[in-house]
Amino acid sequence: MARALPPDCTSQDWGITYAELERQFDRFEQVYGIGGAAGNLNGQILAGGNPFEGPRSRDYPNPPMKESHAGALFSHAARSLGFRPFPMPSATMTRAYTNSYGLTMGPCVYCGYCAPFGCEMGAKASPQTAVLPALLASPNYELRTLANVVRVNLDSDRRRAVSVTYVDSRGREVEQPAELVLLTSFTFNNVRQMLLSGIGTPYDPVTNRGVVGRNYAYQCSSGVTAFFEDKVFNSFMGSGGLGRVIDDYNGDNFDHAGLGFIGGGFISAASLGSRPIVSHPVPAGTPTWGSAWKRAVAHYSDRSMSIGVGGAVQSYRTNYLDLDPTYRDAFGLPLVRMTFDFHENERRMSDFLTGRCEEIAKALGPSKIDANRHRGRYSIVPYQSTHNTGGAVMGADPATSAVNKYLQSWDVPNVFVIGASAFPQNAGYNPTGTVGALTYWAADAIKNHYLNSPGPLVT
Numbered sequence: 001m002a003r004a005l006p007p008d009c010t011s012q013d014w015g016i017t018y019a020e021l022e023r024q025f026d027r028f029e030q031v032y033g034i035g036g037a038a039g040n041l042n043g044q045i046l047a048g049g050n051p052f053e054g055p056r057s058r059d060y061p062n063p064p065m066k067e068s069h070a071g072a073l074f075s076h077a078a079r080s081l082g083f084r085p086f087p088m089p090s091a092t093m094t095r096a097y098t099n100s101y102g103l104t105m106g107p108c109v110y111c112g113y114c115a116p117f118g119c120e121m122g123a124k125a126s127p128q129t130a131v132l133p134a135l136l137a138s139p140n141y142e143l144r145t146l147a148n149v150v151r152v153n154l155d156s157d158r159r160r161a162v163s164v165t166y167v168d169s170r171g172r173e174v175e176q177p178a179e180l181v182l183l184t185s186f187t188f189n190n191v192r193q194m195l196l197s198g199i200g201t202p203y204d205p206v207t208n209r210g211v212v213g214r215n216y217a218y219q220c221s222s223g224v225t226a227f228f229e230d231k232v233f234n235s236f237m238g239s240g241g242l243g244r245v246i247d248d249y250n251g252d253n254f255d256h257a258g259l260g261f262i263g264g265g266f267i268s269a270a271s272l273g274s275r276p277i278v279s280h281p282v283p284a285g286t287p288t289w290g291s292a293w294k295r296a297v298a299h300y301s302d303r304s305m306s307i308g309v310g311g312a313v314q315s316y317r318t319n320y321l322d323l324d325p326t327y328r329d330a331f332g333l334p335l336v337r338m339t340f341d342f343h344e345n346e347r348r349m350s351d352f353l354t355g356r357c358e359e360i361a362k363a364l365g366p367s368k369i370d371a372n373r374h375r376g377r378y379s380i381v382p383y384q385s386t387h388n389t390g391g392a393v394m395g396a397d398p399a400t401s402a403v404n405k406y407l408q409s410w411d412v413p414n415v416f417v418i419g420a421s422a423f424p425q426n427a428g429y430n431p432t433g434t435v436g437a438l439t440y441w442a443a444d445a446i447k448n449h450y451l452n453s454p455g456p457l458v459t
C-alpha cells in the first residue's frame, strides 16, 4: 500500500472508525429528514440502495426522491453495464416531515430553483429549519446575529481559551468570556481563527512540521454532457439532491491494479433544474455567439443531460492553508491563503472516472458527447464544488493532526474545531453527512465526558 501512495501524499487515518460514527450518522439523518434507500441494513444488502455503504442500523427516515427522466435513463444504462445504481440521498424533504424536535419541513415540489436559493416550501433541511427554531425556544439559548468573531483569546500560558472577541453590526468590539469555545465557521474560517488566535502550531510545508493549515484538500469534479436529437428532459424541473448514482468506482470498491492511482468517486446523473440564462449546454464546436449558437441553445438546452463525477482528492505536502502575507480584511487581519493544485494521482483518477461516464453515456445512444476532463492546473475561476476539507484535521497523533478524535484541539483543550476542516483528506463523497455525524460525535463527547471533567479527552 505504501508504494501506491503518490509522492508527497500526506493522506492519513481519521483516528476514528465508521462503526463508532454510525449512530451519529443515523441521528443526523433523523433530525435532517434525509430521504434515501438503505443498501446495507445491519449487514444485509438490500436491492435498490447502495450495496457498498457501511452497515446502517436503520433505514433513512424518508423515502428517496422521485426519479427524473435523466435519472431513469442513467439507471437503465448503468444496470446494463453491470453497475448498481441507487437514488442519491437528499436533504430536501420527499414528504412533509416532523423531526424529533417537533419541527416540520414541507415536501419538495421539484421547482428547479434550488441550489442557490431559499426554498418556498421550507423543504430544505438546514440548521435554520431543523434545529434553530427549537433552540430559540430554549430559555438558556441566545443567538447573537451579525457577530463577526475575530479572535479566540487565550490565557498567558496559551493552554486555555478565556474569551472570544467579536465585532457586532455597529462595529463595536465585544469580548465574550467563555469556558468552552466551539469553532464552527466552515473549513477556511476555522483554520483562520486558529492561526489568528495562536491555537496549535502553524503548518510549515518546507519542514513538513506543524499542523494548523495542513492537509487542505478539495473535490475533483469532471463529467460528460450527452446531447440527443430524440429525447426531451423537461429539465426546468428538478431539485438540489435529485439524482441517481453509482458507487462502483468509489474508494476501494473496485480493483485499482494497474490503474496508477488511488481513490475514486461517485458517478451520478443529477437533475438539479436547468435555470434560464445560466444553463445553455451546446455541443463542442458550436459557435460561441450569433444565430448558429442561438439555434443550438434552442435545440439542445432541453435535449441534453450530464453525468458527473464527485471525485476524491488526496492530501499533499504542497497543499495547505496559511495566513496571507499581503491581503487583509476590513479589520486589518490577514485573510486565509489557499495553496492548492491537483496532482498526477487526481488527473489519472479523473481521466479514468470520466471514461466510465462516457461509457454510460454511450449506452444511451446520444448524437454527441462532450467530456470535461481535468487537464492542466487548478483554476479557482469556474465553479466546481464547495466541498473544501482539511486544515485542522483529526487524528490520533498530535504531530500530524490539529484536533483529536473528538475534534478537541490538542493544544487548547477547551476549544473544539467542528466541520470538514477535520477531514484528513477529501473522500469521494459530499461532505455534509460526515460533518453532521462528527458534530453529534463531538457534542456527545463534550456533554458526556468533557463537562464532567474538563481537560484533554485523549492523552
Ligand SMILES: Cc1cc2nc3c(=O)[nH]c(=O)nc-3n(C[C@H](O)[C@H](O)[C@H](O)COP(=O)(O)OP(=O)(O)OC[C@H]3O[C@@H](n4cnc5c(N)ncnc54)[C@H](O)[C@@H]3O)c2cc1C
Pocket: 115, 116, 147, 148, 149, 150, 184, 185, 186, 187, 189, 240, 386, 387, 418, 419, 420, 430, 431, 432, 433, 435
Ligand atoms: C451551493 C452549495 C451547494 C452545496 N451542496 C452540497 C451537497 O450537495 N452536498 C453536501 O454534502 N454539501 C454541499 N454543500 C456544502 C455544505 O453546505 C457544507 O458542507 C456545510 O454547510 C458545512 O457546514 P458547516 O457548519 O461546517 O459550515 P457552514 O454551513 O458554512 O456554517 C458556518 C457558519 O459560521 C458562520 N461564520 C463564519 N465565520 C464567522 C465568524 N468569523 N464569526 C461568526 N460566525 C462566522 C457563517 O456565517 C455560517 O453561519 C454545498 C454548499 C453550497 C454553498
Ligand code: SF4
Pocket: 092, 093, 107, 108, 109, 110, 111, 112, 113, 114, 115, 117, 118, 119, 120, 121, 122, 123, 124, 238, 239, 240
Ligand atoms: S426544488 Fe429545492 S427549492 Fe424547490 S421545492 Fe424542492 S427543495 Fe424547495
